[in-house]
Amino acid sequence: MGLVVQKFGGTSVATTEKILAAAKRAIHAKQEGHDVAVVVSARGKTTDELIGLAREIHPDPPARELDMLMASGEQVSIALLAMAIHSLGHGATSLTGVQMGIRTDSIHGKARIREISTERIRQIFADGNIAIIAGFQGADEHENIMTLGRGGSDTTGVAIAAVLEADVCEIYTDVDGIFTTDPRQVPTARKLEQISYDEMLELASAGAGVMHSRSIEFAKKYGVIIHVRNSGTDDPGTIIRPEDPVLEHVVVRGCALAKAESRVTLYGVPDEPGIVHRIFSKIAEAHVIVDMIVQNAARDGRTEVSFTVSEGDLTRTLELMREVADAIGASHVDSSSDIAKVSIVGLGMRTHTGVAERAFSVLAEQGINILAISTSDIKISMLVEQERAVAALAALHEEFRLHEPLPEVTKDIRYQLKNKALQPTSSTADRIKSIVENLPSMEDILVSGVDVDERQGRVTLYGVPDQPGVAGRIFSSIAEAGIAVDMIVQNVGSDEATHLTFTTLRGDLEPAAAKAQAALGEANGQVVCDSTMAKIAVRGVGMRSHVGVALRIFRALSSAGVNINLINTSELHITVVVDQADASNARRALSEAFGLELAES
Structure with missing residues (x-):
């Protein structure tokens, strides 16, 4: 039975x-x-x-x-x-x-x-x-x-x-x-x-x-x-x-559209330890769920921090952020409710290159401007103007041939269910079970690890024209050179220009920067490389939907005196870029914050 x-x-x-x-x-x-x-x-x-x-x-x-x-x-x-x-x-x-x-x-x-x-x-x-x-x-x-x-x-x-x-x-x-x-x-x-x-x-x-x-x-x-x-x-x-x-x-399993999104941006944020924690502690106190969090690479000691919330939470969030901006010395707060988020998702992104380039290029062909970009290993999310959102969704669906039946058909679902052929492997199940058994309550966040990657470098493009096709041009050029890109972060632009940052293996850093510079053409963009960074990813389940998770990460890094250079979020990872000299300290602080000392040792 x-x-x-x-x-x-x-x-x-x-x-x-x-x-x-x-x-x-x-x-x-x-x-x-x-x-x-x-x-x-x-x-x-x-x-x-x-x-x-x-x-x-x-x-x-x-x-x-x-x-x-x-x-x-x-x-x-x-x-x-x-x-x-x-x-x-x-x-x-x-x-x-x-x-x-x-x-x-x-x-x-x-x-x-x-x-x-x-x-x-x-x-x-x-x-x-x-x-x-x-x-x-x-x-x-x-x-x-x-x-x-x-x-x-x-x-x-x-x-x-x-x-x-x-x-x-x-x-x-x-x-x-x-x-x-x-x-x-x-x-x-x-x-x-x-x-x-x-x-x-x-x-x-x-x-x-x-x-x-x-x-x-x-x-x-x-x-x-x-x-x-x-x-x-x-x-x-x-x-x-x-x-x-x-x-x-x-490569891509599906795509999705979130229309009821509002974007909040703090401009001129001081680039120093603890600032991000102060921003998001206020939001957590109000039990507001934050979706995308994007932080640019700093310039002249200042950066921009953007995040999205549901439209119903915008008014309260803006009140809080104006208070925070005054307290931390940010220049001003801006928001927009005429935006939407389009995303593509697929496990195959982990092993296939050029996916981002295809996504950016097809939107450019439709004349759709990308306002912000956030990526994970299996997801690319882009903010676009709300009136072009459905067109963006349809273009991505067509580009990745999602309407076509898959070439391989698995065994009948009823057979798989009857024979319990869908259960996780015993090693995976045992590992997750050991973590879950120690959770204080059923729906507590499951954080399973802290990953540190010190093999990558960062390329930042300042003054990128905020118009359709620019991101597609840049990443097409990089993909043609056979260079794999990991994180991509683009924040909301100002004065008709934006900043675009991506990470790649250090051996590919200079060639990637050269390709990006060439793709900018006559635009007055500046390209800066950084080979002294480390990428820290806190891995788990429901990282975005649990209000306090990002806050715990930012608090732990603030207490350890670690400055955050970039932020990228998804349901499965919250990723930050820090100085390489701070990598060990950051890893230790985050492992302790989530009780992972033994698991990570």
Whole structure:
């Protein structure tokens, strides 16, 4: 006998017919010999309606009472689904998050799961019944009802699958699976058969809306296999799974667009230890999630620091940053809400060169200007003008031929699930398990290592014309010379010019700089090389979505007197560039900050 967790989104239980269909799916899984737990969202647009009702009563509803209200939507769903299963002649027991034993922290509207008790649900299984659990909710240590925020029911489903060590967590939704991009924006988008945790994490954080990144964090940490399926069909969907060599031959797996982004830039920031920590400590205190963080190489002792937040957090963030700018002596603060982030993601980027050059060039061909660039080993993100965002997404999708079927087809998903062929290797699973067992709570950040690379040098181009095609020209020239580029950082420009920095192996530093200088042509850009840098990457899961992680990194480096020269972020790494003389000190400070002394020694 196996164990299956099924999660049904709001559209999958919006009508009585759909509730009955969900009940039949749960019963079918039970009849196949599985214990079955079903996690359910509020029906249809219930949550939005409840929020609207609250704001009719109070313009800024108290957070505690808003959570109490919103949690009622899932309670309706679980009761109706349990009734539907009973009407079909089978047993079911519904549980709210509190009854299930889901314990959270005390941040209303954005609570994180600390622990989940399995005693009640295992008794339901022992009685031969199906367990129906309310998603999106739990309770803190004071018995206050807490909601988990966006994607909370997905998070609940995967978290329950983790504590129960389920064979699979089936996520039922109104789409057929995970697509190469949003088919509503790009009609040629293709359904993926499978995707790795890391690719899905990066796509989710980049704007792909089918799965929330928090649920993928759980899956990776606890080795949960996720099957995203359409609740209206019996067709296989998309498997989200551990990395496997079969996935690495695809250079770009998908692309994503995040439109509801706002950019904040601090200009004239003093280039000295501790400054970045002071900036982001204010943001962390306000529990604002920061997305992209980009810091330029300094010039004349000053630099620019940019980051993106959701549009809803912009007003509060600007208030905080104006206070910070005055305190640290920055020249001024600027912001923009007419931007969007487009990203490409793929495991194959680790081993294939020229991907960035192709991305920049195709946007140039469309006349789309790149406002900022941030890269990781499997992701390239670019800020563009919002009105050109969909065109940018479509151009990237076409350039990397994401509409074409993959040349290699893996074994049928049902076969892989039945034979547990998707589980991580024992060594990988054991390593992650040893780290997870020491986490104070289930949803704490998993930091697995601090990597130091002292083989690279840095090329910085000052005064680069802020216009379409420049980045493409530069990196095409470098790629043609057979030079591999690692980090690429471009911040928001000013006075119609910007700064562009990239890293490459030190042996390629001078040739790369020469190629970049030649590509600038008659532009009045200045190219500077630095061969005395070290790249420090803090590796983990959910590095971006946990508000305090970047802050802990910046605090540790500040306390150690280490100045940060560049910053680059993703879901899997937060990377900083420091002086090579500070590398050992930085590594020691970061290892201590995340309790990795033994793991890293």
